[in-house]
Amino acid sequence: MNVDLLLLAAEGHGPWWLDPHGIGLAFWTAVTFAIVALILYRNAWGPLLNALDAREQGIVGQKEEAERIRREAEEIRRRYEDQLEGIRKEAQQIINEGEADKKRIVDEAHARAGAEARAIRERAERDITLAKEKALAELKAEAIQLGMTVAERVIGAEVDAARHKVIIDEVLAAYERR
């Protein structure tokens, strides 16, 4: 059977509350709205509200977790700073001890070097004095010998030992007076 004819046969209006030009529009609007609201409540708004709650709880949880981690990090940082402070003090103490040791060693070295230098100088002075005395004695002996030789040649005579002694003493006395 022709569909058009079927549709035409079904023409005609139903009850007043289904008037297609009036209240029927309102009826179908309200019915459709109610059905759509139910469908969306179950399948869209419900999941959305749940997702929003879950997201909110997730964010709160993450925030609390972040706060806990921040507190832990703060504690660790404070502990490290304390340790660092201790290490710094220890290092400073070591440095101070080192400085003291250095000063002590330098002072000891200075003292030792001074003592050695003094000893060397004294020894050198002593050696010089001895050398000088020896040189003077040798010079004196040479001078006596030379004087004797000159005197022998001048006076042409042998001078005995006693005479030698007298002459020498006289020359020396004259030499020392000069």
Add this chain to the structure above:
Amino acid sequence: MLRLAQSTDWMVEHLMHVEEVPGLAYLGISKHVLGIFVVGLLLTLTFVPFGRALSRDYVPRGRFVNFFEVILLFIRDEVTRPFLGKEGDRFLPVLWTFFFFILYSNLLGLFPILPAPVLHDGHVTLSWSTVTPTGQVWVTGALAITAAIWWHGHGIREQGLITYLKNIVPGGLPVALLPLMIIVEIFSHLIKPMALMLRLWANMMGGHAVLYAMLGLIFLFGSGVAGIFVIPLSVAMASAVYVLELFVAFLQAYVFTFLVTVFLGAAVHPDH
């Protein structure tokens, strides 16, 4: 002058006329009802996948989910919470449904996506056409009355029937003023849904009337040399109005939802 009158008649007829669907008139099915069914279908097709996506993962991923979530959260944060606080979130499903139901109905009139059966020379054929369900006062009236029943229902549920009725008039009034105030308040309760109904209907129909008027200039003055100027001008102005209509579609859905929230807030928290 005659052409202007004819044109105006055609426009009024076209805006106000509800076209029956052949064979389904006895069920009250008109082209506008088909439009409402399409709106319901589109809402389901849009938001069921949206809900499923959020059921899988509460983090919104992708443009589709993010786009709609931004709008939904805007309604929550800028409309519901300022008036109802966080506890008002339980009313969101119905408010969201109102917003999108009206938005889709408004937008449906701007896109020729409705396959409407029409009777032509004894044959039924499908014709792609537009229909704006919210351009019919019966539709906006049904939405407004549904909203009014909903907010009164919640008011009674929150306060109890006797307290709710007592709170219709403000407390502390002189007894002599009570009869007058009761009448005034009853009128105000009747006027609220009427205001919702008329505002939405008038805005949607008015926008379409302007659109038709702009295009109607072509039929009035488009013949001959004048058409060279009138047709481009008419199309340009109609395009501008069309863009404005897109904005109005969102705005009116927002205004309706906003006012329903305000009325709901007054019903649920009369002291505020």
